[in-house]
Amino acid sequence: MLLYRLVVGLLACGIVVKLCLRRDWATLSDRLARTGPTDPGARVWMHAASNGELTSVKPVLSALLDRGVRLLITVNTQSARDMAEGWSLPNTDIRLAPLDLSHVTRRMMRQWSVTGYITVESDIWPHRFLNCPGPVLLIGARLTERTARGWARFPRFAKRVLSRVSYLSAQDSRSLARFRDIGLPHTAVGPVFDLKALYTPPTLPVPxxxxxxxxxxxxxxxxxxxxxxxxxxxxxxxxxxxxxxxxxxxxxxxxxxxxxxxxxxxxxxxxxxxxxxxxxxxxxxxxxxxxxxxxxxxxxxxxxxxxxxxxxxxxxxxxxxxxxxxxxxxxxxxxxxxxxxxxxxxxxxxxxxxxxxxxxxxxxxxxxxxxxxxxxxxxxxxxxLHQDTNLDALMRDICSRLGA
CATH class of the missing domain: 3.40.50.2000 (Glycogen Phosphorylase B;)
Structure with missing residues (x-):
């Protein structure tokens, strides 16, 4: 854990310096979790790295909102943020993802009254997992052989991080096996479910x-x-x-x-x-x-x-x-x-x-x-590519873990 903190701390310093030199104060505020909500209330924090992940999880977002869940969505890129904002989702706040520093993630959880954290595909940020006061869920989770080998070099750290996972629905059986090998609790294992199979073509007429x-x-x-x-x-x-x-x-x-x-x-x-x-x-x-x-x-x-x-x-x-x-x-x-x-x-x-x-x-x-x-x-x-993707069953699992 100490090594991770050192590495992430150095990377964070570089990002902060770059944003300061660019005078990009709005992005810096998001990255340091200085941008809080305009109205109070508990929220589920969902993180989707970029456009692809965000698109794949959209049916889940809609289903959560239909069930009355308030969402805080974070993304890694400005283009993904623009996409999410273009959807005009109700009861949803959208921000650029904060740096995975312990004090920053704690501030994020506290300011937004986070009750649970959902991450999509392969973005595993240890401090978010460890500092979340509620359940941690991974959906459409993907773990490559190379990434799994990296985690396996630090077995105690991997097991500690994954011990916070309440539910994981892997994108494929190989990813699920790798997650289990590096410490995923058997109680957290959900069905294999590829979110991208839910993809619905958007309406974008060709001029x-x-x-x-x-x-x-x-x-x-x-x-x-x-x-x-x-x-x-x-x-x-x-x-x-x-x-x-x-x-x-x-x-x-x-x-x-x-x-x-x-x-x-x-x-x-x-x-x-x-x-x-x-x-x-x-x-x-x-x-x-x-x-x-x-x-x-x-x-x-x-x-x-x-x-x-x-x-x-x-x-x-x-x-x-x-x-x-x-x-x-x-x-x-x-x-x-x-x-x-x-x-x-x-x-x-x-x-x-x-x-x-x-x-x-x-x-x-x-x-x-x-x-x-x-x-x-x-x-x-x-x-x-058509498969029996039972979104209703997946949502029952997710809502059960979130208590929603």
Whole structure:
């Protein structure tokens, strides 16, 4: 515990100094839990790290609010905060997450009259667990093999932190086994439940002036790419274009700030492109670079095929649930540990294509420009990813632990 306090303390100092130099007093206030409620009352604190986690837990948020629970939601990023605020949820306060310092978390618990703490997926902050005066719940919990090995190096610390967990519903059976191995009490074990299976496509109509430039059958999307993937995907696009001259690629990087590096790759390959952030029209270009955030539903609707990125490097892959919900056929790389159970179901059902290099990706993209094949794979993915997700049963478990 002492080592953790030292490490977190040093990291916190760096964050505070950076915010002071930027004169970002509003963020600093949130990070130090100096921003309290405007009205009194007990609240359940729910933490979702960023947009993906927040989106996956939205059905749970709505169900809790329907039951009269007041919520304090914290997130790690400003974009996630903007998303949550855009939902205009009743009886809900939204803040940037505080630093995991003991005195800061105690202040947070005290100021907001926290009666319970819920964390989503993989954000485990020891001081929040240890200082919470009420039950601690993990839902959609995920623990990678690498992270589990890190916790296992400090078995007493891991057991102490996890001893505060009243309820854990893991995203997959492997994560559950790892949590149990590092000290999760058997009394806290709940059913395996992947929150992302509850994903419902948001209503985000495609503007006619944008839709007219894309034929869905011959448009594919590279969704949430990371450094090291773009060059491979662009090579695949050039290869596929040799067979499908009117093929278009929508390239959506995970981090838009990488746009300049991607443009260098485009120029090196002689590919024409338009840039979303600058309002450029995608008419007649090879690649539409969407270096923006919060618009992914648009691109799923425009692309009949999606390559789910983060799967060609060591990132563990991104969600297949979203493209499947939009009836976009799925291609992915081999690194899919973040959603291992979902990709296992896709593989067993032959409902997605795994491709490891530019040649294999180009072959898959070309195959899926056949309208019948594209429709077949999209429908198979929907069926494979459908599971008996009993939200009512999960909510009964959660509310029982919270006393709500």
């Amino acid at each position: 006619a002036e944008l839709a007219q430039h894309f034929d869905r059958t011959t448009t594919w999307l590279a969704a949430s790419t990371h450094g090291g993937e773009d060059a491979l995907l662009l090579d695949a696009h050039k290869r596929a274009q040799a067979d499908i001259p009117d093929l278009k690629l929508i390239l959506a990087p995970r981090h838009p700030k990488r746009a300049d590096a991607i443009i260098a790759n485009l120029q090196a390959r002689g590919l024409s492109f338009a840039r979303r952030s600058r309002g450029e029209t995608p008419d007649g270009v090879d690649v539409y670079l969407v270096d923006t955030l919060g618009e992914m539903p648009l691109w799923y609707q425009l692309a009949g095929t999606t390559f789910v990125a983060g799967s060609l490097t060591d990132r563990g892959g991104h969600t297949p649930y979203e493209p499947a919900a939009f009836d976009s056929a799925i291609i992915h790389g081999s690194d899919t540990g973040n959603f291992s159970a979902a990709y296992q179901r896709l593989g067993d059902a032959k409902a997605a294509i795994e491709a490891a290099n530019a040649v294999e990706i180009a072959t898959a993209v070309t195959d899926l420009t056949n309208p019948a094949r594209q429709k077949e794979f999209a429908a198979a993915a929907r069926r494979a």
